[in-house]
Amino acid sequence: MSRRPYKPVMSRTWYLKQTSYRNYMIREMSSVFIGLWTLNLLVGLGKLIQGPETWSQWLALQAHPLMILFSAVTLVLALYHSLTWFRAVPQVMRIQIGTAFVPAKLITNAHIGAMVGLSAIVLVATLWGV
Numbered sequence: 656m657s658r659r660p661y662k663p664v665m666s667r668t669w670y671l672k673q674t675s676y677r678n679y680m681i682r683e684m685s686s687v688f689i690g691l692w693t694l695n696l697l698v699g700l701g702k703l704i705q706g707p708e709t710w711s712q713w714l715a716l717q718a719h720p721l722m723i724l725f726s727a728v729t730l731v732l733a734l735y736h737s738l739t740w741f742r743a744v745p746q747v748m749r750i751q752i753g754t755a756f757v758p759a760k761l762i763t764n765a766h767i768g769a770m771v772g773l774s775a776i777v778l779v780a781t782l783w784g785v
Contacts, residue, residue: 688729
């Protein structure tokens with residue numbers, strides 16, 4: 656009789672077998688892209704402080720097709736992360752009015768509506784130069 660500890664065998668793609676695990680891993684992976692994009696933005700702010708020449712070099716880098724693709728992928732992943740997070744909110748934020756609870760869909764839609772509304776305000780302010 657051996658006393659070796661049990662070591663379960665798991666493949667590297669174990670999370671691809673169930674949809675909920677896969678969606679969770681995609682949402683968690685999106686934070687890596689968002690973090691890298693944020694670092695890129697911070698570098699850009701540093702270049703802006705250094706002067707017009709370094710700023711224009713950074714802007715030229717941002718116009719590269721790979722950087723545009725990276726920004727587009729990051730935007731899609733950020734939207735996915737936000738929407739999946741908003742779907743989880745009703746599970747932790749149960750609002751009770753009297754004896755009834757506010758429907759989960761209403762809470763989720765309120766959060767999504769707030770995100771869309773605030774994004775529209777930021778977009779309008781950016782385009783109008785306010």
